[in-house]
Amino acid sequence: MRKLHRRIFVLGGLGAVGVVAATGRAALAAPPYPFKLGVASGDPAPDSVVLWTRLAPAPLNADGQGGMANADVTVEWQVSADERFSSLVASGSVTARYADAHSVHVVPGGLAPDTDYFYRFRAQGHISPVGRTRTAPAAGSFGRDLVMAFASCAHYEAGYYTAYRRLAEENPGLVLHLGDYLYEDATSTGSVREHVGGEIVTLADYRRRYGQYKSDPDLQAAHAAAPWLVVPDDHEVENNYANMVRADSSPTLTAAQWTARRTAAYRAYYENLPLRPSAAPNGNSIPLYRRIRWGRLATFHMLDTRQFRDDQACGDGWKVCADADLAARTVTGTAQETWLLDGLAQRYGTWDVIGQQIFFARQLNASGAANMDAWDGYRASRSRIQQGWVERGVRNPVVLTGDVHQAWANNLKADYANPSSATIGTELVCTSVSSGGNGSAETAIPNGSSNPHLRFFSNRRGYVRTTIGRTELRADFRAVASVTEHGAPVSTVGSFVIVDGQPGLQAG
Template sequence: MKRLSRRTIVLGGLATAGSVVAPWHTAQAAVPFPFKLGVASGEPAPDSVVLWTRLAPSPLNADGQGGMANADVTVEWQVSTNERFSSLVSAGSVAARYADAHSVHVVAGGLAPDSDYYYRFRAQGHISPVGRTRTAPAVGTFGRDLVMAFASCAHYESGYYTAYRRIAEDNPGLVLHLGDYIYEDAASAGSVREHLGSEIVSLADYRRRYAQYKSDPDLQAAHAAAPWLVVPDDHEVENNYANMVRADSSPALTAAEWTARRTAAYRAYYENMPLRPSSAPSGNAISLFRRVRWGQLATFHMLDTRQFRDDQASGDGWKVSTDADLASRSLTGAAQETWLLDGLAQHYGTWDILGQQVFFARQLNSAGAANMDAWDGYRASRSRIQQGWLNRGVRNPLVLTGDVHQAWANDLKADYANPASATIGTELVCTSISSGGNGTASTTIPNVSNNPHLKFFSDRRGYVRTTISPTQVRADFRAVASVTEHAAPVSTVGSFVIVDGQPGLRPA
C-alpha cells in the first residue's frame, strides 16, 4: 500500500507540509456511529477545497448537540486520488469542538488544479462515508468543460428530496445551492413528512432543524457527489426578512430577540455548510458575498440579497409601486454593489455568473403588479447593475436564480418596457427541490403578453443542469414527476443554449 511522501499537519483546519501518514485500516469502535449527517465539500480553488462533516450519533436530540458529550473530539481526514485511498495526497487532523456542534471545516491544500479527489473522515473509531470533490482549473486555463447543477428551496414537509438524488446521478463537477436549504416553520400535521418542533428561533432549534434535513440520504448523496457553493435566502432565518425586525415576523420579536435569532441562524448555517473559515459569522452578521474563479472558463459572483437590502416596498407582496423606483433603495447594499461591479470589470473568465436568490428579470402579473420581494421591488438597484455590466463590457453575464418554486428562462433587456430593446444578458431560474409540492405539468408561460422576454416556464420540482464550455452554456431543466412519492424518475423538460458573446436564449 502506498504511503504519502509528505504528511499534512492541520492548524485550525489549514493543511501544511510535514512527514509521512499511512492510509487507514478498518477500525472498530464501541461508541455509536457519529457520521449520520454525511460529508460535504465546497469552495473549490485550484489548490484546495473545504471538507466538512459534523459528528452527531443522535442527530435529532432537542438540545441541538446531536448526542455528543460536552468535549472536543479529534477528527482525522484524508484526501486521495482514488476511492480505495491507496494514493493519499493530503491528510491531517482537526478538533471538532462542542461549541461548534462538533462541525469541522478543513481547508485541504496541496491539491492539483482541475482534478478529481476522494475524501473521508475518521473519529471515535469510525470511518465516514466517502465523498468526491474537484478543484478549479488554474488561473489562465479553461480546464475541462464544467457540468454544474444549481438548486434551491427544499421544504422538508412538502416532499421527498428525489431531485437531490438525481443531481448526484448526473455526476456534476460543481453544485450551486441558491437558498432555502432549510425552512423555519413549525410542524404541520398531515404533511408528507413533518418538521420536528415549533417555529425555530434558538441556536438549538436551528441546529436540530439542519440535522433533520441533513439526515436525508438523498441530500447526503448530492453533497457527497461534488463540491458545493452555497448562499442562503430568507428561510434560513425567517420568511422574507430584510436585515431588520419585521413588523409581521413570526413569532413577533423585539429588536434584541431578532438579533439573537439572526445570530443563531447564521451560526447554525455556517456550522452546517462547507464554507471557508473566512465566512465564519461574527455576531448576527456573516460574510457570504464572494467570488470563486473557475480558471478562464467562468467567474462565480455569489451574492447575498438578504443581509443588506432595504425593506420591501409598499408592504411586501405583489404591488404596483412607485417606491420600487427610488434610487436610494438597494437589494445588495452599496458596498456589495460596488464589489460586484468592480469584479465584473476584471473580465476574469469567459462567463460572469451571478449566483443569487430572487427573480431578476421584470415579471408582471395580469394586473401589472410586481413582486416586491424580488428585484422588481428594487428597480433602480437592478438598473445600476445591468448598466454597470454594459459599461464594463461584460461579454457574457449570466444570472442564476432560485426562490420562486418554478423554472424559468429569461432574456434580460436594456429596457423591459420595450420588447425591441437589446437583450443584454440571460437569467436561468431553477425550480424548487420540493417546496410547493408536486406542481403541475404546465409549461405555458404565465402572463406572457406582459412579459415577452420570459422564454420558458415549468411548474414541476427539480433543478437545472448546465454544461459550461468556452463557446456556450447549455441549460437542461430537469424535473421530477412527483415529490409526494419517493424516487420518482427525472426528465428534461426544456433545453437552451447561450452562445459566447451573444446574450439571450436559443433552443438547444
C-alpha cells in the same frame, strides 16, 4: 497539520460497524456512529477545497448537540486521488469543538488544479462516507468543460428530495445552492413528512433542524457527489426577512430577540455547510458574498440578497408600487454592489455567472403588479447592475436564480418597457427541490403577453443542469413528476443554449 498513518483508517474500518478491536477479554463497544449527517465539500480553488463534516450520532436531540458529549473530539481526514485511498495526497487532523456543534471545516492545500479527489474522515473509531470533490482550473487555463447543476428551496415537509438524488446521479463537477436550504416553520400535521418541533428561533432549534434535513440520504448523496457553492435566502433565518425586525415576524420578536435569532441562524448555517473559515459569522452578520474563479472558463459571483437590503416597498406580495422605483433602494447594499461591478469589470472568465436568490428580470401579473420581494421591488438597484455590466463590456453575464418554486428562462433587457430593446444578459431560474409539492405539468408562460422577454416556464420540481464550455453554455431544465412519493424518474422539460458573445436564449 499532523500526518496520518494510513493503517489507522484500515483498522478503523471495524469501528465503522460499531466494534473496536478485542483486548483479550472482550470486545469493547465503540461510541455510536457519529457521521449521520454525511460529508460535504465546497468553495474549490485551484489548489484547495473545503472539506466538511459534523459529528452527530443523535441529530434530533433537542439541545442541538446531536447526541455528542460536552467535550472536543479529534477528527482525522484524508484526501486521495482514488476512491480506494491507495495513495494519499493530503491528510491530517482537526478538532471538532463542542462549542461549534462538533462541526469541522478543513482546507487541505497543495492540491493539483482541475483534478478530482476523494475524501473521508475518521473519529471515535468510525469512518465516514467517502465524498468526491474537484479543484478549480488554474487561473490561466480553461480546463475541462464544466457540468454545473444548481438548485434551491427544499422544504422537508413538502416532499422527498428525489431531485437531489437525481442531481447526484448527473456526476456534476460543481453544484450551486441558491438558498432556502431549510425552512424555519413549525410542524404541519399531515405533511408528507413532518418537521421536528415548533418554529425555530434559538441556536439549538436551528442546529436540530439542520440535523433533520441533513439526515436525508438524497441530500447527503448530492453533497458527496461534488463541491458546492452555497448562499442562503430568507428561510434559513425567517420568511421574507430584510435585515430588520419585521412587523409580521413569526413569532413576534423584540429588536433584541430578532438580533439573537439572526445570530443563531447564521451561526448554525456556517456550522452545517461547506464554507471556508473566512466565512465564519461575526455576531449577527456573516460574510457570504464572494467570488470563485473557474480558470478562464467562468467566474462565479455569489451574492447575498438578504443581509443588506432595504425593506420591501409597500410590504410583501405583488403590488403596483411607485416606491419600488426610488433610486436609493437596494437589494445588495452599496458595498456589495461596488464589489460586484468591480469584479465584473475584471472579465476573468468567458462566462460571468451571478449566483443569487430572487427573480431578476421584470415580471408583471395581469394587473400590472410586481413581486416586491424580488428585484422588481428594487428597480433602480437592478438598473445600476445591468447598466454597470454593459458599461464594463461584460461579454456573457448569466444570472442564476432560485426562490420562486418554478423554472424560468429569461432574456434580460436594456429596457423592459420596450420589447425591441437590446438583450443584454440571460437569467436561468431553477424550480424547487420540493417546496410547493408536486406542482403541475403546466408550461404556458403566465402573463406572457405582458412579459415577452420571459421565454420558458415549468411548474415541476427539480434543478437545472448546465454544461459550460468555451463557446456556449447549455442549460437543461430537469424535472421530477412527483415529490410526494419517493424515487420518481427525472426528465428534461426544456433546453436552451447561450452562445459566447450573444446574450440571450437560443433553442437547445
